[in-house]
Amino acid sequence: MLLAASLVFYSFTGWVGCIFMGVTALSTWLAGLSFARLDAKRKADAKKASSRDEKKAIKKRCVFHKRIVLALVLLVNLGMLAYVKYANGLVSLIAPGSNWKTGLLLPLGISFYTFQSISYVIDTYNSKSKPQGNFFKHLLFVSYFPQLTQGPINRYDALGEQLCARHSFDWQQARGALVQIGYGALKKYVVADMLVEAVDAIFNNIQPDIPGSLVVLGVLLYGIYQYADFSGGIDMVLGFSRLFGINMAENFRQPYFAVSLGDFWRRWHISLGAWMRDYVFYPLALTSLMKRWTKWLTTHLGRHIGRTLPACVANIVVFFLVGLWHGADSHFILWGLYNGIVIAASDLLAPLWERLNTRFHTDMQHPLHHVGAILRTFVIVNIGWYFDRIEGVGNLATCFGNTLFNFAPGRLLPEFKAVFLSANAAQFALSLLPVLLIFYVSLRKERGHDVEGEVLALHPVLRGLLYGVVIVLIGTSFMYVSGGGFMYANF
Amino acid sequence: MPTSDELTPHTEGAAPETASQNASAPKKSNRVLRAILSAPVILVIIYACIQAAAFALMPYGSKSELMWHDYREQTDLDTIAIGSSQVGRGFNPLVFDEVCQASSFCMGTPEQEPSESFIALREAAENHNIKRVIYGMDFLKFQGPYQMHPGRPFLVEKWKNDSVFERFGELSYVLSGCDWMMYSRSLTWLFPWVEQHISHGASSIPTNIRMRLDGTTLAEGAEYNEPGWHYVGKGYGNFEQGAQGDWRDYNSLNPYMPLNSRRIKFLTDMADYCAEHDIEFIVVVMPLPSRSLSSMRDYYQARTDSLSDAVTSHGGQYFDMNLGTSDVIPSSQGMFSTNVDYFMDIQHLSMDGADAFTSAVGNLVKRLEAGEDLSDQFMTYDEAITLMEAERAARVAAESGQSSQ
Numbered sequence: 001m002l003l004a005a006s007l008v009f010y011s012f013t014g015w016v017g018c019i020f021m022g023v024t025a026l027s028t029w030l031a032g033l034s035f036a037r038l039d040a041k042r043k044a045d046a047k048k049a050s051s052r053d054e055k056k057a058i059k060k061r062c063v064f065h066k067r068i069v070l071a072l073v074l075l076v077n078l079g080m081l082a083y084v085k086y087a088n089g090l091v092s093l094i095a096p097g098s099n100w101k102t103g104l105l106l107p108l109g110i111s112f113y114t115f116q117s118i119s120y121v122i123d124t125y126n127s128k129s130k131p132q133g134n135f136f137k138h139l140l141f142v143s144y145f146p147q148l149t150q151g152p153i154n155r156y157d158a159l160g161e162q163l164c165a166r167h168s169f170d171w172q173q174a175r176g177a178l179v180q181i182g183y184g185a186l187k188k189y190v191v192a193d194m195l196v197e198a199v200d201a202i203f204n205n206i207q208p209d210i211p212g213s214l215v216v217l218g219v220l221l222y223g224i225y226q227y228a229d230f231s232g233g234i235d236m237v238l239g240f241s242r243l244f245g246i247n248m249a250e251n252f253r254q255p256y257f258a259v260s261l262g263d264f265w266r267r268w269h270i271s272l273g274a275w276m277r278d279y280v281f282y283p284l285a286l287t288s289l290m291k292r293w294t295k296w297l298t299t300h301l302g303r304h305i306g307r308t309l310p311a312c313v314a315n316i317v318v319f320f321l322v323g324l325w326h327g328a329d330s331h332f333i334l335w336g337l338y339n340g341i342v343i344a345a346s347d348l349l350a351p352l353w354e355r356l357n358t359r360f361h362t363d364m365q366h367p368l369h370h371v372g373a374i375l376r377t378f379v380i381v382n383i384g385w386y387f388d389r390i391e392g393v394g395n396l397a398t399c400f401g402n403t404l405f406n407f408a409p410g411r412l413l414p415e416f417k418a419v420f421l422s423a424n425a426a427q428f429a430l431s432l433l434p435v436l437l438i439f440y441v442s443l444r445k446e447r448g449h450d451v452e453g454e455v456l457a458l459h460p461v462l463r464g465l466l467y468g469v470v471i472v473l474i475g476t477s478f479m480y481v482s483g484g485g486f487m488y489a490n491f
Numbered sequence: 492m493p494t495s496d497e498l499t500p501h502t503e504g505a506a507p508e509t510a511s512q513n514a515s516a517p518k519k520s521n522r523v524l525r526a527i528l529s530a531p532v533i534l535v536i537i538y539a540c541i542q543a544a545a546f547a548l549m550p551y552g553s554k555s556e557l558m559w560h561d562y563r564e565q566t567d568l569d570t571i572a573i574g575s576s577q578v579g580r581g582f583n584p585l586v587f588d589e590v591c592q593a594s595s596f597c598m599g600t601p602e603q604e605p606s607e608s609f610i611a612l613r614e615a616a617e618n619h620n621i622k623r624v625i626y627g628m629d630f631l632k633f634q635g636p637y638q639m640h641p642g643r644p645f646l647v648e649k650w651k652n653d654s655v656f657e658r659f660g661e662l663s664y665v666l667s668g669c670d671w672m673m674y675s676r677s678l679t680w681l682f683p684w685v686e687q688h689i690s691h692g693a694s695s696i697p698t699n700i701r702m703r704l705d706g707t708t709l710a711e712g713a714e715y716n717e718p719g720w721h722y723v724g725k726g727y728g729n730f731e732q733g734a735q736g737d738w739r740d741y742n743s744l745n746p747y748m749p750l751n752s753r754r755i756k757f758l759t760d761m762a763d764y765c766a767e768h769d770i771e772f773i774v775v776v777m778p779l780p781s782r783s784l785s786s787m788r789d790y791y792q793a794r795t796d797s798l799s800d801a802v803t804s805h806g807g808q809y810f811d812m813n814l815g816t817s818d819v820i821p822s823s824q825g826m827f828s829t830n831v832d833y834f835m836d837i838q839h840l841s842m843d844g845a846d847a848f849t850s851a852v853g854n855l856v857k858r859l860e861a862g863e864d865l866s867d868q869f870m871t872y873d874e875a876i877t878l879m880e881a882e883r884a885a886r887v888a889a890e891s892g893q894s895s896q
Binding site: 171175425426429460461463464465467468469471472474475476478479 | 523526528529532533534535536537539540541543544548678679681682684685688692693
């Protein structure tokens with residue numbers, strides 16, 4: 001039934017998208033079965049082998065064949081993804097005057113289900129997961145509809161069995177799921193959809209004399225909008241999935257309470273970070289080339305540099321790919337590189353920070369130190385949002401320059417009124433209360449409270465009022481924006 | 492043979508398990524009972540919050556609310572006018588009643604879809620002895636995709652007096668032929684204030700609530716919601732003569748889109764219903780100012796011919812008042828469409844224009860019912876435009892001649 005629902009859902013996007021998904025599902029399923037078959041053949045042949053050398057040769061042959069299958073599947077699937085996502089951009093870069101276009105719209109969720117399927121292929125290649133023998137069960141893993149638009153990117157060993165298992169209705173689970181869905185809808189419709197127009201009003205037509213204060217406001221609003229849109233969507237996805245008795249991996253963990261940029265990326269889009277870590281970072285960092293380089297660096301530049309620098313390079317590559325994954329635009333790539341370089345610098349300079357903290361007797365456990373780290377990370381992350389949101393090198397330079405040299409705080413309110421607030425004050429005001437609520441909930445969760453449990457334990461009258469106010473706010477948001485799409489569905 | 496000691500261990504062992512099971516069972520049943528009891532409480536509170544929001548945010552005295560309220564007070568109607576805001580601000584029943592010695596009512600409301608017009612027609616026909624239905628044709632209501640949803644103000648206000656079955660039947664009718672569930676506006680029936688809400692911002696919420704509670708009439712409420720608009724009576728209201736409207740380019744506000752077959756089907760449904768119930772179905776194309784008319788040069792004639800064919804082939808009568816001679820639609824100066832006093836904006840009649848138009852429709856109806864053939868009293872689009880342009884040129888020449896003197 002879930003498979004039927006998923007396929008019906010996806011069929012609304014058009015037959016082209018269905019073909020892409022079908023190719024991914026079929027190729028990755030066959031790959032998993034091929035690995036299993038090759039391994040079984042290796043074991044059978046090894047039993048018949050008479051010498052150790054013969055067994056080694058059998059294993060080498062098996063590994064070679066498995067690698068060919070892996071390479072082919074990766075080529076097909078990443079090739080499809082690259083083609084639909086990047087071909088147009090690449091052609092316009094190489095031949096600016098060309099009218100050539102793929103003529104294809106980006107199939108819904110292709111980035112997410114491709115990465116998810118690739119994780120299945122690599123896990124079965126490494127024998128970490130058993131391959132799925134039933135194509136329809138595998139198709140369900142690829143096409144499971146709640147996660148298609150914006151993730152999370154699930155692993156087969158966590159999700160696959162849940163999808164195929166029998167589930168009975170769990171009232172407690174359902175109650176929690178409904179709370180999660182409502183919270184997600186509040187974030188998406190009453191915060192994200194209310195703020196996106198303000199962000200666009202500030203950044204879609206940047207003038208050379210734009211006050212830096214307005215740029216900073218725009219970036220802050222963008223950070224709130226992006227978090228609310230993405231995490232709100234994810235909350236709804238996770239909540240709907242829980243209604244079916246299927247628990248997916250969390251994708252956000254109060255990211256704006258991170259104490260470092262590295263910590264931020266362990267709290268924001270967690271599934272993508274984990275995917276990059278397991279399938280790009282570790283394979284890259286553990287290559288023989290990297291190992292040799294580590295050895296050389298340790299010998300010549302010391303243990304810290306030897307151990308840290310290769311990991312930093314791998315990190316920068318990962319974040320370059322994260323930027324590229326978001327889109328074939330220079331500002332996404334710059335944003336990715338910015339994050340990678342800052343994390344690399346932070347890791348490389350770690351001994352220096354330790355020495356400074358010791359020198360100045362910094363109490364690392366003091367609450368103020370913790371708050372300071374959070375605020376510092378908040379600033380660093382928001383600098384990154386400059387690259388993420390502002391398109392064009394010229395506009396980026398203008399915005400950075402004016403932030404530093406033309407802040408003009410006195411112009412903030414008049415300019416914001418002129419571009420957005422005068423005509424949309426009610427819409428903007430509608431989002432303020434939910435923003436405070438989100439902050440409060442995030443703070444409670446960061447302190448380890450089970451907010452969902454606390455809500456469910458409230459007196460029914462209080463709970464009814466809370467639900468009623470949230471529902472009214474969501475409904476009222478439709479007065480201004482009739483349900484915009486999800487930002488991350490574009491990736 | 493087992494001793495009683497050997498027999499007792501399992502019973503002794505069983506006692507603590509039974510005790511703990513018995514202890515947890517009441518807790519679980521208490522939880523379930525609490526959940527069962529709290530669910531209705533929560534649902535009632537959520538419903539109350541939604542009703543409170545609707546009470547505060549939905550405007551007291553919307554056009555649809557006012558129209559349906561006044562309609563329900565009418566007795567012995569024999570004529571109704573249905574259509575969009577062009578009719579709501581263009582057909583004055585008081586004038587029509589005087590011209591035709593009739594008892595009419597204007598059921599035109601803003602953005603009224605042909606499907607909703609059918610519902611209004613049927614409602615009136617079932618509850619009054621309706622002899623004639625005047626449908627004010629607005630081309631914009633027949634082009635482009637047909638989108639409908641259950642939260643439409645016209646339907647919401649109409650259903651206040653209807654049973655669930657009637658609502659369901661009418662909803663099925665208006666939703667047929669459109670993929671309404673694909674749009675987020677399909678949820679607006681849950682949040683009715685999305686479609687119609689106070690227009691003066693959050694600061695007018697207290698006034699809105701006060702008007703609901705202190706006996707303010709719906710007409711006064713409607714006039715508060717739209718400053719400058721006055722309710723004349725019998726479903727008709729308009730802005731003061733001389734009020735300034737939107738005179739932006741017609742084509743840029745209403746770009747061309749092909750006619751929609753589903754919407755035309757609703758039109759023919761109206762004609763068929765009238766034919767079955769021996770009711771005159773008269774379609775009159777609402778007048779437009781000459782600058783709006785001239786922007787439809789590429790498609791006007793074909794469009795009006797298509798709609799005329801649809802109506803007449805189903806037993807109705809069709810009159811394009813933009814193409815009528817001065818014998819059919821007289822004007823205080825020049826042609827009707829070139830008379831700037833008759834229009835408030837690019838598509839709505841002013842007070843004077845509505846009176847003049849309604850008088851013309853009334854006389855048209857009288858002549859039709861006397862058996863007169865009026866087919867030679869209507870021009871082609873090109874002829875009408877040529878006349879308008881000649882008139883405009885003459886006026887400009889006269890004005891420049893006067894100014895040089």
